[in-house]
Amino acid sequence: MTDEVVKDVEQVAEPANSIISVRNVNKIFPGKEGDVIALSGSNLKIASGEFVSLIGPSGCGKTTLLRLIADLEKITSGELLVNHKSPERARLDRDYGYVFQAPVLYEWRTVLKNVELPLEIMGTSASKRKQTASRLLEMVGLEQFKEHYPWQLSGGMQQRVSIARALSFSPSILLMDEPFGALDEITREQMQQEVLRLWRETQTTTVFVTHSISEAVFLSTHVVMMSARPGRITEIIDIDLPQPRNVETRESERFYELVTEVREALRRSEQASG
Amino acid sequence: MRFLRKVLPVFVALAFIFVIGYPTALLIGLNKAQSDMKDRSRWEQRSVMPLAPMDLGNADQLPFLQSIHNTGLLVNGNQPLSLSAILGKDAEQKVVYTNLNADSNVSLLTPAPLEGEVDGQNRVFHTDRAFSDHPLYLNGRLLNPHFEKPEEKPDGVIIEFNFSSSDGVFILNGKLLVEGEDYHLDDTTLVTAEPLPLWTSGQEPDWGRPLRVSGDYAWADNQTIVLRDPPPVGARLELAASFVAWAEQLSGSVDGSNRTFHFAQPRLVTTDRDRVVYVNEQPLNNSGTRLRNVNDNELQFGLPKPEGIIVMEERIERVLHQTQLFPDDDYTIEENTLTLVNALDKNQSLRQYDYLILDSEFSRIVLAKAPEPGSVVWTGHYKVYDRPGCGLTVFECFVTLPQHPVPLPHWIITSLPDFFINNASVFGQIAYTTFGSFAALVMGGVVGLLLASLFVLIRPLERAFLPWVVASQTVPIIALVPVLMLILSQFGITLQSSILPTAIIGGYLSFFPITIGTVKGLRSVDPLSIDLMHSYAANKWQIFFKVRFYAALPFMFASFKVGAAAALVGALISETETSNSSGLGYEILGRVQAGNVADLWILFLISVLMGIMFVSAVGWVERLLAPWMRKV
Numbered sequence: 001m002t003d004e005v006v007k008d009v010e011q012v013a014e015p016a017n018s019i020i021s022v023r024n025v026n027k028i029f030p031g032k033e034g035d036v037i038a039l040s041g042s043n044l045k046i047a048s049g050e051f052v053s054l055i056g057p058s059g060c061g062k063t064t065l066l067r068l069i070a071d072l073e074k075i076t077s078g079e080l081l082v083n084h085k086s087p088e089r090a091r092l093d094r095d096y097g098y099v100f101q102a103p104v105l106y107e108w109r110t111v112l113k114n115v116e117l118p119l120e121i122m123g124t125s126a127s128k129r130k131q132t133a134s135r136l137l138e139m140v141g142l143e144q145f146k147e148h149y150p151w152q153l154s155g156g157m158q159q160r161v162s163i164a165r166a167l168s169f170s171p172s173i174l175l176m177d178e179p180f181g182a183l184d185e186i187t188r189e190q191m192q193q194e195v196l197r198l199w200r201e202t203q204t205t206t207v208f209v210t211h212s213i214s215e216a217v218f219l220s221t222h223v224v225m226m227s228a229r230p231g232r233i234t235e236i237i238d239i240d241l242p243q244p245r246n247v248e249t250r251e252s253e254r255f256y257e258l259v260t261e262v263r264e265a266l267r268r269s270e271q272a273s274g
Numbered sequence: 275m276r277f278l279r280k281v282l283p284v285f286v287a288l289a290f291i292f293v294i295g296y297p298t299a300l301l302i303g304l305n306k307a308q309s310d311m312k313d314r315s316r317w318e319q320r321s322v323m324p325l326a327p328m329d330l331g332n333a334d335q336l337p338f339l340q341s342i343h344n345t346g347l348l349v350n351g352n353q354p355l356s357l358s359a360i361l362g363k364d365a366e367q368k369v370v371y372t373n374l375n376a377d378s379n380v381s382l383l384t385p386a387p388l389e390g391e392v393d394g395q396n397r398v399f400h401t402d403r404a405f406s407d408h409p410l411y412l413n414g415r416l417l418n419p420h421f422e423k424p425e426e427k428p429d430g431v432i433i434e435f436n437f438s439s440s441d442g443v444f445i446l447n448g449k450l451l452v453e454g455e456d457y458h459l460d461d462t463t464l465v466t467a468e469p470l471p472l473w474t475s476g477q478e479p480d481w482g483r484p485l486r487v488s489g490d491y492a493w494a495d496n497q498t499i500v501l502r503d504p505p506p507v508g509a510r511l512e513l514a515a516s517f518v519a520w521a522e523q524l525s526g527s528v529d530g531s532n533r534t535f536h537f538a539q540p541r542l543v544t545t546d547r548d549r550v551v552y553v554n555e556q557p558l559n560n561s562g563t564r565l566r567n568v569n570d571n572e573l574q575f576g577l578p579k580p581e582g583i584i585v586m587e588e589r590i591e592r593v594l595h596q597t598q599l600f601p602d603d604d605y606t607i608e609e610n611t612l613t614l615v616n617a618l619d620k621n622q623s624l625r626q627y628d629y630l631i632l633d634s635e636f637s638r639i640v641l642a643k644a645p646e647p648g649s650v651v652w653t654g655h656y657k658v659y660d661r662p663g664c665g666l667t668v669f670e671c672f673v674t675l676p677q678h679p680v681p682l683p684h685w686i687i688t689s690l691p692d693f694f695i696n697n698a699s700v701f702g703q704i705a706y707t708t709f710g711s712f713a714a715l716v717m718g719g720v721v722g723l724l725l726a727s728l729f730v731l732i733r734p735l736e737r738a739f740l741p742w743v744v745a746s747q748t749v750p751i752i753a754l755v756p757v758l759m760l761i762l763s764q765f766g767i768t769l770q771s772s773i774l775p776t777a778i779i780g781g782y783l784s785f786f787p788i789t790i791g792t793v794k795g796l797r798s799v800d801p802l803s804i805d806l807m808h809s810y811a812a813n814k815w816q817i818f819f820k821v822r823f824y825a826a827l828p829f830m831f832a833s834f835k836v837g838a839a840a841a842l843v844g845a846l847i848s849e850t851e852t853s854n855s856s857g858l859g860y861e862i863l864g865r866v867q868a869g870n871v872a873d874l875w876i877l878f879l880i881s882v883l884m885g886i887m888f889v890s891a892v893g894w895v896e897r898l899l900a901p902w903m904r905k906v
Binding site for chain 2: 070071072091092093094096097098100102104106107108109117118120121122149151169
């Protein structure tokens with residue numbers, strides 16, 4: 001993996017470095033009242049080890065893009081490579097972990113068993129997966145809740161379990177779809193801090209869908225701006241805030257500048273599409 | 275709050291019992307009690323051995339009258355005796371009679387209430403009870419009931435009815451006919467104003483046709499007396515509601531060998547069949563004992579008693595014909611075995627009697643065994659229909675109703691101990707039905723889960739077979755059961771030999787909710803859960819067993835609860851098949867046939883409890899197997 005921060009996706013196109021490559025991808029959902037163009041002519045390259053946020057208004061196709069990468073939907077046209085293979089191959093190779101907006105924990109499994117589930121499916125031995133799951137729960141600070149059932153945890157804790165589960169099989173990519181959308185502001189900031197720490201520790205390339213500008217700026221190495229009708233990528237902004245980021249980062253002047261920059265870029269893309 | 279939650283259902287159940295149970299029980303029960311009171315066949319009818327004849331010249335005390343002298347009418351022969359005139363009390367508080375002698379023939383009559391003015395004009399009297407065969411007295415004189423019926427029978431057309439005389443009054447269907455209004459007389463022919471409705475001979479007695487009161491009075495219906503002449507003002511009209519025939523000594527020599535005795539002409543005894551013969555204080559068996567074949571020989575019969583009059587009985591068109599058989603001519607007796615000379619026909623049977631009333635015309639009684647010298651041979655009769663058997667008030671009748679259609683809830687509870695003492699086998703039957711229901715639920719569960727899984731895994735199967743699954747439940751189970759039994763019996767499988775028929779019938783009812791519930795459950799998975807499994811590249815089976823199955827569990831358990839109740843219903847239905855002889859269903863059917871309402875209610879409650887237990891048991895299993903669902 002490389003620590004190189006790609007300045008501009010369009011300029012730097014070394015295939016070896018781009019772990020996710022989106023080229024002229026279109027996604028059309030056929031419908032009764034005409035087709036819905038969810039994504040149109042999108043291009044994006046994400047290098048290994050990056051933290052890329054997708055931001056834009058509702059209906060801009062951020063989630064669709066994420067689901068295309070995850071092979072939960074199939075592209076209509078264009079080319080999409082994940083880890084230099086088709087998304088389906090990547091999925092079958094378990095190259096990514098996916099975190100939904102809802103924790104999607106299996107309520108009949110304990111916290112530990114939930115985290116073990118992917119390993120269970122992959123056929124890892126019982127002792128090994130217990131060890132791995134315990135380590136991950138420790139990493140997200142929930143080791144004492146191992147034997148609890150999901151309903152006994154708070155929303156934030158549930159989402160942390162969900163993240164631990166996505167990381168349990170050490171995927172090279174982590175896809176997160178508004179994971180903190182349902183959380184309150186304080187929990188949310190804690191979770192952001194947590195995610196950054198995990199990202200640093202695991203070096204996992206992360207694609208993060210969000211509605212929040214400050215969240216995108218705080219977390220990301222790159223912020224990808226999208227606009228709706230049709231959903232497309234309009235602009236990519238580098239976030240050059242120093243690592244590791246913490247509370248002070250949020251209060252720095254550069255943070256505010258970047259937030260303003262992203263906000264203006266979003267407004268520009270809104271006007272362009274409007 | 276927690277306490278309230280626990281107590282509330284019990285409270286609601288109790289409220290339900292009080293609000294629904296008691297009023298319903300009272301409404302239906304009181305109505306039944308009322309009709310029971312009117313039903314004469316349910317009236318108290320006592321047969322008590324009368325006192326043996328005694329020498330009235332010496333015995334001037336009748337202790338047995340002591341308790342009834344205020345309620346009865348004492349009759350010497352046919353002459354009523356005024357109680358106050360003949361009965362006094364001596365210093366020892368014994369009832370003393372004064373006017374009787376050794377020839378007195380005393381009866382005790384309990385009077386029945388009569389309604390009607392004794393004003394010198396009214397001749398129609400009513401009683402609230404049906405006493406149409408009881409004697410009527412006017413000022414102590416026994417009146418003679420008699421009427422004449424015409425040859426003609428009302429057929430809706432004829433209006434003329436011929437009588438032998440035009441004396442007296444005419445009655446029809448409980449009413450006195452009024453001359454000039456209802457009829458006019460043409461010599462001795464009664465011409466009615468309108469044709470009378472069709473009268474059929476099956477309609478006995480003759481109240482449906484016009485009758486002439488030719489005696490002192492006649493019954494116009496069960497409860498209406500019409501006198502030929504109105505009783506004079508102040509006359510005492512008394513209807514006897516009971517009668518005690520004073521014991522009568524039979525004439526004939528008691529020398530140890532004579533077996534034939536005579537009685538006086540019947541008096542207040544309705545039929546000779548009611549007459550009981552006593553030797554000393556011992557009543558003889560007047561109904562006889564049926565003889566049974568022995569030694570697998572149709573000519574040989576066992577004899578219960580060494581002495582007896584052997585009678586061959588035969589019913590021809592519902593009429594009993596009796597023929598006395600004689601030793602040597604018809605049979606021989608050897609060591610308690612009777613051998614007939616001629617075999618019996620199919621409809622004939624043998625009875626052994628202690629005595630035979632040969633022909634009432636000659637008033638002759640033949641005893642099987644000659645009484646010992648010095649015995650007193652006598653006959654007596656005592657019969658009372660003095661009040662409704664259930665009680666004197668509607669409520670009393672209600673409380674003592676032998677078979678409450680809807681018992682008061684607490685009656686059921688208080689009769690529980692007796693029920694279980696008298697029906698110890700019911701526990702076995704409960705166990706049997708429980709086992710049957712369990713087998714049925716297992717059967718329905720296996721079929722239901724299998725079908726549901728197939729439907730979810732292979733969609734075309736659902737489209738092909740789900741309509742049939744639904745259609746299966748429109749087949750009336752009652753019609754299906756006999757057919758199924760027939761088919762199974764071809765394979766030697768019967769209700770006696772196997773639990774399989776019960777399991778199939780209960781399973782047939784229970785698999786449906788389980789199939790539908792499980793299909794719904796398997797389909798109810800959160801799509802994101804499936805997406806997540808896809809993201810782990812899980813295969814179809816992993817998704818089914820690790821996600822769909824668990825997500826379906828709440829639906830499955832809910833449907834199993836419905837299925838458990840259905841399995842019990844199926845088991846009970848299968849047990850009501852006539853070929854069956856075990857289980858709660860069999861017990862219920864037996865009580866229905868016996869008309870045992872009280873037991874039926876208890877069995878009903880047991881079934882209800884079993885249903886509740888089954889459903890709760892599924893709940894316990896649910897909590898055991900799926901502890902995560904406790905949050906609900």
